[in-house]
Amino acid sequence: MMSCSEIYNKLEEFRSSVSKSIEEVTDLDGTCKSMLKRYLADTDSINELAIVKIQAIIDYMYEQVNIGNWKEVKLFLRKTITIACYLKLLALTKTSNEVTDSLVKDLFKIIDFGIMFGCPIDEEPELLQSCATLLSSFDLISHNLSASSSQNQDTTEVDSKQYNAQPIEVVDCPSMETFYKNYIVAEKPVILENCVNHWPALNKWKDQNYFIKLAGLRTVSIEIGRDYTESDWTQKLMTIEEFIKNFIYQSNGPTGYLAQYQLFEQIPELKDDIAEPEYCCFSDSDEPVDVMAWYGPKGTISPLHHDPKRNLLTQVVGEKQIFLFSPKDSEYLYPHEHELLNNTARIDPRFPDFEKYPKYKDAKVYFCVLRPGQMLYIPPKWWHFVESLSISFSVSFWWK
Incomplete structure (x- = not known):
C-alpha cells in the first residue's frame, strides 16, 4: 500500500x-x-x-x-x-x-x-x-463490485407506424463527401451505421462494474426527476458508484440521470474508450467539439427541444427512441413562452393531446430507435424528444 x-x-x-x-x-x-x-x-x-x-x-x-x-x-x-x-x-x-x-x-x-x-x-x-x-x-481503495451487466436487458418493442411517423434514413458509413452533401448541407437527419465499431466503449461499457472500478469515487452532478420542465426537478452531487447503485437499477422512486455532462473532460481515462467522429470536421468555426455523456436507467427523458449546434448522438449501451421534427414545424409544437424554455416544446409526441394542442396534427413526425453502435445526425434547430428504452449510455458530439 x-x-x-x-x-x-x-x-x-x-x-x-x-x-x-x-x-x-x-x-x-x-x-x-x-x-x-x-x-x-x-x-x-x-x-x-x-x-x-x-x-x-x-x-x-x-x-x-x-x-x-x-x-x-x-x-x-x-x-x-x-x-x-x-x-x-x-x-x-x-x-x-x-x-x-x-x-x-x-x-x-x-x-x-x-x-x-x-x-x-x-x-x-x-x-x-x-x-x-x-x-x-495507486489502486488505493477496493470497491464492492455488485452491479449487474447491462447486457440482455428487456426493451420495449416500438415501431414508427404506431406514431404515424416517418422512419429516419439509415446509411452504412457514408463517405465524407456524401455525408456533407446529403446531410450537412441539406440539413437532414440520418442514422449512420458501422462508423464506431472500433470503439472499446461498445464492449467495456456494457458492464456497470467497469465504471465503478475506473471512476466509482468520482463526484458528478446527477439530474433528479422526470425531466427539467417539471417543478420537482433538481440536481444533486454524488459519486458515480452511488449513482449506479441507487439509480441505474432503480425502478421505484425518482429517476436519476447523468445528462449533458462533460464526463470525458473530468475523467480523461474514459475518453480513451471513444473517438471523435471524422464527420465533425465540417465546422464553421475553430471551436472544439463539445463531447457530452448521457447515462441513465430505462425511462430517462429529454423533452422535445432543439439545440443551436450540429449533433452526432452516438448510442453505446442500450436503446433510445427518438422523435424528430423539422424547424419548419415549430409552430405546431407549442414551444414554451418563458425565455429560459423557449427552445423546449410542450408536446409529448408519445401521448399528444390534440384537444389542448390542435395544431400538432399538422406536424410531420420522424422516428427511430437508436441502437448500440449507431449514430444519429441531428441538424441544428431540429426538434428532438429522447427516451431510454433500457439502461443507456450515449455520447453526443456538438459542433457549429
Whole structure:
C-alpha cells in the first residue's frame, strides 16, 4: 500500500508549475494571494491549521462564483479554486498518518470539486485531472463490485407506424463527401451505421462494474426527476458508484440521470474508450467539439427541444427512441413562452393531446430507435424528444 508521504511526494511534483500560476490570479485580494504563495513556496508551513485556512479560501471563492450569471464569473476566481484545491490535496496527504478509505474519498471529492467549479490554469491545464489519474494508478481503495451487466436487458418493442411517423434514413458509413452533401448541407437527419465499431466503449461499457472500478469515487452532478420542465426537478452531487447503485437499477422512486455532462473532460481515462467522429470536421468555426455523456436507467427523458449546434448522438449501451421534427414545424409544437424554455416544446409526441394542442396534427413526425453502435445526425434547430428504452449510455458530439 502506498504511504501518505509517497502520495504527497508524487503530488508535490506539480508544485513548481502551480507556483507560477499565482501570476494568473493578479486580481485576487492580497490576503488570499499571500497565503497561497506562502504555502506553495514553503510546504513546511503546511499543517492542520493550514487546511482550515485553505478551505476558507475555497469556500470564499465558491461564494463569489455563485453570484450572478455563471458565464460572467471572472476566471481568476475559478483559477483560485483550482490552486487552492491542489494545495488542500498536498495538505491532507502531508498531515495524515495513513492512507484510509476515508482519506482517499476526500481526495477525490476535492479534485472533482475543483474540476467542476474551478478552471484550468495556464501552467498546468490538466492539473487536477492529472492528480486524479495519479491517485487512481495507486489502486488505493477496493470497491464492492455488485452491479449487474447491462447486457440482455428487456426493451420495449416500438415501431414508427404506431406514431404515424416517418422512419429516419439509415446509411452504412457514408463517405465524407456524401455525408456533407446529403446531410450537412441539406440539413437532414440520418442514422449512420458501422462508423464506431472500433470503439472499446461498445464492449467495456456494457458492464456497470467497469465504471465503478475506473471512476466509482468520482463526484458528478446527477439530474433528479422526470425531466427539467417539471417543478420537482433538481440536481444533486454524488459519486458515480452511488449513482449506479441507487439509480441505474432503480425502478421505484425518482429517476436519476447523468445528462449533458462533460464526463470525458473530468475523467480523461474514459475518453480513451471513444473517438471523435471524422464527420465533425465540417465546422464553421475553430471551436472544439463539445463531447457530452448521457447515462441513465430505462425511462430517462429529454423533452422535445432543439439545440443551436450540429449533433452526432452516438448510442453505446442500450436503446433510445427518438422523435424528430423539422424547424419548419415549430409552430405546431407549442414551444414554451418563458425565455429560459423557449427552445423546449410542450408536446409529448408519445401521448399528444390534440384537444389542448390542435395544431400538432399538422406536424410531420420522424422516428427511430437508436441502437448500440449507431449514430444519429441531428441538424441544428431540429426538434428532438429522447427516451431510454433500457439502461443507456450515449455520447453526443456538438459542433457549429
